[in-house]
Amino acid sequence: MNLDEEEITMVEPVYAPWDGRRVPVTLLSGYLGAGKTTVINEMLARTDVPIAVMVNDVGDINIDAALISRQQGDTLDLTGGCVCCSLKNGFLEAFDELRQRPNPPEHVVVELSGIADPRSAASLVNTPGFVHDSTIVLVDLDQFLRFEDESSVVADAVRAQVRAGDVLLASKGDLVDAAQRAAVMARLAELAPDTPAILADSAHSIAGLANLGARRPVPQLGEGASLFDQYRTSVVSIPGTITRSDLDAIVEGLAPTTIRAKGIVQVETGEFLIVQVVGNRRSIEPLPMAESTAPTDLVVIEVG
Numbered sequence: 103m104n105l106d107e108e109e110i111t112m113v114e115p116v117y118a119p120w121d122g123r124r125v126p127v128t129l130l131s132g133y134l135g136a137g138k139t140t141v142i143n144e145m146l147a148r149t150d151v152p153i154a155v156m157v158n159d160v161g162d163i164n165i166d167a168a169l170i171s172r173q174q175g176d177t178l179d180l181t182g183g184c185v186c187c188s189l190k191n192g193f194l195e196a197f198d199e200l201r202q203r204p205n206p207p208e209h210v211v212v213e214l215s216g217i218a219d220p221r222s223a224a225s226l227v228n229t230p231g232f233v234h235d236s237t238i239v240l241v242d243l244d245q246f247l248r249f250e251d252e253s254s255v256v257a258d259a260v261r262a263q264v265r266a267g268d269v270l271l272a273s274k275g276d277l278v279d280a281a282q283r284a285a286v287m288a289r290l291a292e293l294a295p296d297t298p299a300i301l302a303d304s305a306h307s308i309a310g311l312a313n314l315g316a317r318r319p320v321p322q323l324g325e326g327a328s329l330f331d332q333y334r335t336s337v338v339s340i341p342g343t344i345t346r347s348d349l350d351a352i353v354e355g356l357a358p359t360t361i362r363a364k365g366i367v368q369v370e371t372g373e374f375l376i377v378q379v380v381g382n383r384r385s386i387e388p389l390p391m392a393e394s395t396a397p398t399d400l401v402v403i404e405v406g
């Protein structure tokens with residue numbers, strides 16, 4: 103036994119930011135060229151809610167962050183390492199920086215580095231004031247098979263990303279033919295058989311999906327669909343007189359093609375519940391008192 107180690111008591115700093123409210127964190131993953139930056143720019147452009155964006159670029163020069171327009175949101179640059187491994191502390195410090203702000207953002211979006219393992223990054227997110235909402239993985243239809251063919255750190259990284267995703271979005275569909283699209287989708291189904299994989303060529307639609315990760319759902323999908331888009335958004339209004347079991351039935355009854363749903367519901371007992379569907383995860387949980395807010399419609403995004 104190492105006595106020295108036993109005597110050291112780690113004292114975690116105690117934060118109780120924003121009266122215990124939790125800000126949802128969406129991880130946006132994907133190898134280089136998959137279109138993450140475009141999606142984040144779309145997200146910032148289409149919503150008024152304050153989004154804090156963390157951009158992780160492993161290189162010394164943070165090109166990704168330079169491309170992100172800073173007019174609508176604020177960006178925390180995480181440079182010089184990868185937040186899932188060599189820059190873990192920097193990642194945690196970025197959350198510290200947000201905690202010190204008087205008002206919480208509504209949503210944190212993390213653009214992970216091309217080589218990051220989203221599962222490792224997700225394990226760091228659930229800290230006071232923050233909760234991992236979802237991991238969205240962009241897969242470049244044009245390059246994925248080539249990346250995966252390389253027996254290298256790149257191949258490992260792209261496979262780990264696919265396996266860690268709640269939803270897989272295949273981008274760059276306009277660059278490939280039908281056979282290649284089919285080949286990539288088949289490979290994704292092998293790697294992550296239980297995870298919805300969607301052909302989604304428009305950054306606009308992907309941004310709409312990601313925006314649902316905000317604390318209150320932002321139903322702003324709509325125009326801008328492209329040839330490969332298969333999203334359908336609907337808004338279900340839930341009466342305040344609904345019982346918990348009827349709400350359960352609605353959520354259980356959502357079509358299997360549902361990839362995302364979110365809403366804050368007050369049931370007849372007065373209790374507030376948060377409904378969340380992300381890929382295959384469906385949950386209805388009490389909304390913590392600190393997050394008490396007016397009920398919303400249930401926003402549902404389906405594929406097909």
Ligand SMILES: [Zn+2]
Nearest residue numbers: 184186187218
């Ligand atoms: Zn890493």
